[in-house]
Each structure stands twice: as structure tokens, then as C-alpha cells.
Amino acid sequence: MAIVKLLKKVHGDLSDNAIVKIENGSFANLPSLEYLDLSDNAIVKIENGSFANLPSLKYLYLSRNAIVKIENGSFANLPRLWRLYLSDNAIVKIENGSFANLPSLTFLNLANNKIAIIEHGSFEGLTNLESVNLANNKIAIIEHGSLEGLTNLKKLNLANNKIAIIEHGSFEGLTNLESVNLANNKIAIIEHGSLEGLTNLKKLDLANNEIAIIEHGSFESLTNLKELNLTNNIIAIIEHESFEGLTNLKKL
DSSP states (O other), X not given: OTTGGGTTOSEEEOOSSOOOEEOTTTTTTOTTOOEEEOOSSOOOEEOTTTTTTOTTOOEEEXXXXXXXXXXXXXTTTOTTOOXXXXXXXXXXXEOTTTTTTOTXXXXXXXXXXXXXXXXXXXXXXXXXXXXXXXXXXXXXXXXXXXXXXXXXXXXXXXXXXXXXXXXTTTTTTOTTOOEEEOOSSOOOEEOXXXXXXXXXXXXXXXXXXXXXXXOTTTTTTOTTOOEEEOOSSOOOEXXXXXXXXXXXXXXX
């Protein structure tokens, strides 16, 4: 009955109910709906095609549910979706194709989940995405290719994870990225080349890690960096010319 009442509305609020499952076709015949709030429910599963036939949807809130997995095709046919909120769920893995067919998405919130793995190609096709929040998860490694395709990304939050390793080339192609938050992780060393490709980066937060050594040339490609936070680490060695290339740095 609640869904029927949404038929001719632009704004749909189904938050704070007891919804457990979103079935295929649940929101059929809602061509004008722009805003849908399903937060604070008990949703565990979103079936493939659950949000089909919502061509005008721009905002989708699914925070504070019990979602464990994003099925391939869960968000198919949402051509105008701008903002997607999936924070405070129980998602453990981002699979290849999880966010396929979301060409207009600019903001994605995946904070406060249990994500440990981001598969290669997980964000493929999200060429307009500007902000990703992956804070407070269980990510241990940033693999080469895991962020591939995010060519327009400007803000990346990876704070409060378990990141110990940043593979060489992990940020390759993210030339529009302006802010990266890696605070409160397990990073012990900034290896030469691990931050390569972040030519437009302006702010880098590495506070509260386990960094002991800053290698020569660790930041050499960050020529536009203005703010670098290295507080609360265990830095014992700063190699010769470790900060080479930071010609625009204003705050250290």
C-alpha cells in the first residue's frame, strides 16, 4: 500500500520501517520519482532489477540496513541517479559490476560497512563519480586496478580501515583526485611510486598510521599538493629529498 501511494510523487519516504527485501519490480510504474528513502529498515538483499523503471530517480538512501552483498545489476537502469547512500550496512565485498549502468552518479557513500575486498573493475563505468566514502571498513590493501575507471573522482575517503599496503599504480588514472584521506590505517612505509598518478592532489591525510620510513621520492609526483598530514606516526627516518617535488606545499 505504501508503494502505491508513491505512484505520482516525486519524493518517496519509506524509512524507519521493517522492510527486509526489495524484490524485482517493487517500484514499477514510478516514472517521476526523484527521491527514495529506504534507510533504517532491515533490508538484507536487493534483487537484480529491484530499482528498474525509475528513470527519474536522483537520490537513493539505503543506509542503516543489513545489506551484505551488492548483486550485479542491483542498480541497473538508473540513468539519472546522482547520489547513492549505502553506509552503515554489513557489505563485505565490492564485486566487479556492482555499480554498473550508473552513468550520472557523482556521490557514493559506503562508509561503516565490513568491506575487506574491492575487486578489479568494481567501479567501472562510474566516469562522473566525484566522491567515494569508504571510511570505517576492513580494507587491508589497495590493489592495482581496484579504483580503475574513476577518472573524474575528486575526493576519496579511506580513513579507519586496515590498509597496510598500497600497490604501485593503485591511483593510476585518477588525475582529477584532489583529496585522499588515509588516516587511521596500518601503513608502515610510503614506497616510491605508491602515490604515482595523483598529479592534481591538493590534500593528503596520513595521520595515525605506523609510518616509520619516508623513502626518497615518495611524494615526487604530487606537484600540486598543498596540505600533507603525517601526525601521530612513528617516523624515524626521512631519507634525502623525501619531499622532493612538493613545490606547492603550504602545510606539513
